[in-house]
Structure formats: C-alpha cells, structure tokens
Amino acid sequence: MKQILIKKASGELEPFSEYKLRRSLERVGTLPDVIEKIVSHIMGELKDGASTYDIYKHAFSQLHKYDRPLAGKYSLKRAIMELGPTGHPFERLVSEILKTKEFSTQVGVVVQGICVSHEVDIVAEKDNRHIMVECKFHNRQGIKTDVKVTLYIQARFEDVQRAWLKDKNHTQKFHEAWLVTNTKLTTDAIRYAECVGMKPIGWSYPAQEGLEILIDQSGLHPVTCLTTLSVGIKQQLLNRNIVLCKEMSQNKNVLQTLGLDATQITQVEKEIRQLCKTV
Structure with a gap:
C-alpha cells in the first residue's frame, strides 16, 4: 500500500500512522469493534495531503455516533485549548488535579x-515540600513548549530560592519547580528541565503521567469537553468561573440557569456522569 502523507498543524508532513489513530481511540476506552469500524471508515476515505485536523474531525464525528461521552474525551486536547484565551482556567484545572494527588494548593x-x-501560578504543598508550579497554556494547535519556557521558570525559581536561603523567615520557600503545559514538550525543554531538577508535565509526557492521563485518572474533564452543550453555553460557564464538569455535577442548579429544557438537562447530566468517571 502506498504511504500516505498527512499535514500536521505545524505545516510539517509526516506519514499517516494507523497505529496512532488506533491508540488515540483506545486511550478514551473505545470498544475494539467500534475502533475497527472507525479506522476502516477513515482508511477508506483518507487522501494524500489530508490534515491531522481532518482526521481528528472524521474520527470525532464517527465516535460521536457510537458514544457521545467518549467523543467528549476524544476531544480533550482541543477542549483544553478552548479554555482560553487566558491561562487562568487551565491553572484551575491543574490545581484541582494536584489536589487529587493529595497536594494542598494556592493559585x-x-x-x-x-x-x-x-x-507564581500554583503553590503546591505535600509532606512539607513546597512546589512552584508554572502552567504554560497554549490555545493554538501546532505549538510545542520549548526550552525558553524551562529556562524562564528556572530563573524565577532560583530568584525565590536565593531569597529564602538568605532569610530563613522568608514567607515562601520552594524545594522544587514544575512545568505543566497542555502541549507537547520539545526534546531540549525536557532535557534542560530534568538536568536542573525540574519536573516537566505535558501532553503525552511523562509516558505514564502525561496531562491527558492525569485528567482521565482524576475524572476532571473541562466543561469544554461536553458535546451536549453549544459553544455559547460553554463560554457562559467559563465566564462564571465554572471550569470542570465535576463542578456542574456538584451544583445541578447551574444547568437550570442556562436556558436548557428538561430533555437537554437530562442529556447533559448523563454525559457529565460518564466524563467524571475515573480510570
């Protein structure tokens, strides 16, 4: 079979990987027979020069027919980008994830x-260790978090560290710096971070503790994942500082203030229950 080249969001061309498509569907818990149907459908229509976004849209629309909550999970990367344009909702998301890991946090x-x-975006504390957590949020596809970001964070960390080492009564001390981003990290960003003792967390990194895995494990999906709500209503929720589906499940009155009818509310509540399940 002829190798098909597809265009990434960065503009680069790369060979289409059926394995990556299958893995992306497996990650959200798609049943094997559904994966076969979706992959077969996409492979039958895939053309040279198709964009990764075209493939994503195709897979999303097919998955949406079989299982709406899974489609919401499948759209996670784009849903996080829709939390913008500011990084504040992303900081809230990261803070809540850290709480599930038994950290106390301040934003x-x-x-x-x-x-x-x-x-500092987030101050996290656990076992008397204080972590300076810097969140790097991007709301556009095709961007990677590079070494300039890790250099910047390390400079800030060292400035604060020097202050508390000099003055033991300093109000805030940090033992470690972390970087959490919603994109992939460049090789140099990872290499530098690990060289200076910084913990980098990004999309698919570390392999078993990337951002998408932490979200799936905690069940803390953003409201922008919901396929049962319009873009306008999702924006209303963000304007009210409601970032997580979990917040809506804990305050069901919120849905009644959005102008939805009883049938719509039932559909949204069902999707929220599915998204909030932990893995």
Whole structure:
C-alpha cells in the first residue's frame, strides 16, 4: 500500500500512522469493534495531503455516533485549548488535579525573590515540600513548549530560592519547580528541565503521567469537553468561573440557569456522569 502523507498543524508532513489513530481511540476506552469500524471508515476515505485536523474531525464525528461521552474525551486536547484565551482556567484545572494527588494548593500567589517579586501560578504543598508550579497554556494547535519556557521558570525559581536561603523567615520557600503545559514538550525543554531538577508535565509526557492521563485518572474533564452543550453555553460557564464538569455535577442548579429544557438537562447530566468517571 502506498504511504500516505498527512499535514500536521505545524505545516510539517509526516506519514499517516494507523497505529496512532488506533491508540488515540483506545486511550478514551473505545470498544475494539467500534475502533475497527472507525479506522476502516477513515482508511477508506483518507487522501494524500489530508490534515491531522481532518482526521481528528472524521474520527470525532464517527465516535460521536457510537458514544457521545467518549467523543467528549476524544476531544480533550482541543477542549483544553478552548479554555482560553487566558491561562487562568487551565491553572484551575491543574490545581484541582494536584489536589487529587493529595497536594494542598494556592493559585496566583505573589512571592518575593531576591531581585524581584513573582506571581507564581500554583503553590503546591505535600509532606512539607513546597512546589512552584508554572502552567504554560497554549490555545493554538501546532505549538510545542520549548526550552525558553524551562529556562524562564528556572530563573524565577532560583530568584525565590536565593531569597529564602538568605532569610530563613522568608514567607515562601520552594524545594522544587514544575512545568505543566497542555502541549507537547520539545526534546531540549525536557532535557534542560530534568538536568536542573525540574519536573516537566505535558501532553503525552511523562509516558505514564502525561496531562491527558492525569485528567482521565482524576475524572476532571473541562466543561469544554461536553458535546451536549453549544459553544455559547460553554463560554457562559467559563465566564462564571465554572471550569470542570465535576463542578456542574456538584451544583445541578447551574444547568437550570442556562436556558436548557428538561430533555437537554437530562442529556447533559448523563454525559457529565460518564466524563467524571475515573480510570
């Protein structure tokens, strides 16, 4: 069979990988027979030069016919990007994930360094260890988080670290820096982070603890994953600072204030229950 080249969001061409398509469907728990049907359908229509977005849309629409909640999970990467344009909802998401790992967290903390003050995205604490968590949010496809980001975070970490080492009464100390991003990391970003003792977490990295896995394990899917709500209603929720499906399951009155009828509310509640299941 002739090798088919597809276009990535970055504009690069790469060979189409049936394995990657299957893995993306397996990740969200798609049944084997459904995977076979979707892959067969896409392979039958795939043409040279198709974009990764075309393939995603095709897979999403097919999966949506079989299982709407799974389609919501399948759209996770794009759903996170739809939390923008600011990074504040993403910081909330990361903070809640850390809480499921038994960290206590504070979001948006101003900390004094030895040179200047810094607004730290998340201060996380566990077992008397303090973590400076910096969240790098991107709302466009085709971008990777590069080494400049890890260099910047390390400089901030060292400035604050020097301040508390100099003054033991310093109000905030950090033992470690983390980077959490919603994109893939470049090789140099990973290499530098691990060289200086920083923990990098991104899309599909680390292999068993990437962002998408942490979200699936915790059941903390963003409201932008919901296929039963329009884009406009999702934006209403974000405007009210409601970021997670879990928040809606804990406050069912929210749905009644969105102008939905009883049938729509039932559909949304069903999808929320499925999305909030942990794996």
